[in-house]
Amino acid sequence: MKIDPSFIWTAFVSLLSAIPTTLMITAVSVAAGFMIGLIVALIRMHRIPVLSQIASAYVTFIRGTPMLTHLLLIYFGLPLIIDALSAQFHWGFRSAxxxxxxxxxxxxxxTAGAYMSEVIRSGLLAVDRGQMEAAQALGMTSWQALRRIVFPQALAVSLPNLSNSVIGMLHGSTLAFTVSVVDINAKAQIVASTNWKFFEAYLAAAVIFWGLTLFIERITALLEKRINLYNRGGVA
Incomplete structure (x- = not known):
């Protein structure tokens, strides 16, 4: 097999147009997953009847099944539900x-919600429970104590694992091509299909993913440095 270095650069340039799609998928899934994970973690920690059992089952099922399976279940199952409801209630909206x-x-x-719930829960459990009690003794409500005292410390503890979750979702976004979304991976396949130089195209895709991963790691390192500076009582 003869490698074509010039095509690696050609593929690299072509793949740049797919970066926004990949980043958008990652950003939306991480942001929504964080909110889902936070709610699930709080429900499980406070052992809310019925809801805590549902939350535990959700986390166990999602973490115990492949990410691709989740995507295919949503892709094939959600349209059936939407179309059935649309027919039942005479809506004009269709899944198509x-x-x-x-x-x-x-x-x-x-998927991100289930994994992040465990990261957030471990971070919250790492904060001394006495700090919550001290905050409430000072007159803070439970929500104020969580927002001002517990959450910032839990975030500092969870930051490395949250960074890993973001990177995992970035890499997992490559599965989007199975539902005809043109991300970096799908774009690489399209570019390579013109002359069957798949190795060069996927090598260019790997370089882009590597660069995006290094960027996320760099941002995480800066956040950790800033948080540690405040924890030592320094000034940013």
Whole structure:
């Protein structure tokens, strides 16, 4: 096999147009997943009847099944539900009008929520319970104590694992091509299909993913440095 270095650069340039799609999928799934994970973590920690059991089952099921399976279940199952409800209530809306990327958003958010709930829960459990009691003794409500005292410390503890979750979702976004979303991986396949130089195209994709991963790691390192500076009583 003869490698074509010039095509690696050609593929690299062509793949740049797909970066916004990949980043958008990652950003939406991480943001929505964080909110889902926070709610699930709080429900499980406070052992709310019924809801805590549902939350535990959700985390166990999602973490115990492949990410691709979640995507396919949403892709094939959600249209059936929407169309059935539309027919039942005589809505004008049909699943065919849903953009393909929406299925990726929903599926990856659900997946990220389960994994992030464990990260957030471990961070919250790492904060001394006495700090919550001290804050309440000073007259703070439970929500104020969580927002001002517990959450900042839990975030500092969870930051490395949250960074890993973001990187995991970035890499997992490559599955979006299975529902016809043109991300970096799908773009590489399209570019390579013109002359069957798949190795060069996927090598260019790997370089882009590597660069994005290094960027996320760099941002995380800066955040950790800033948080540690405040923890030592320094000034940013």
């Amino acid at each position: 009008s849903i953009p393909m990327i929406t299925f990726a958003f929903i599926s990856f958010s659900i």
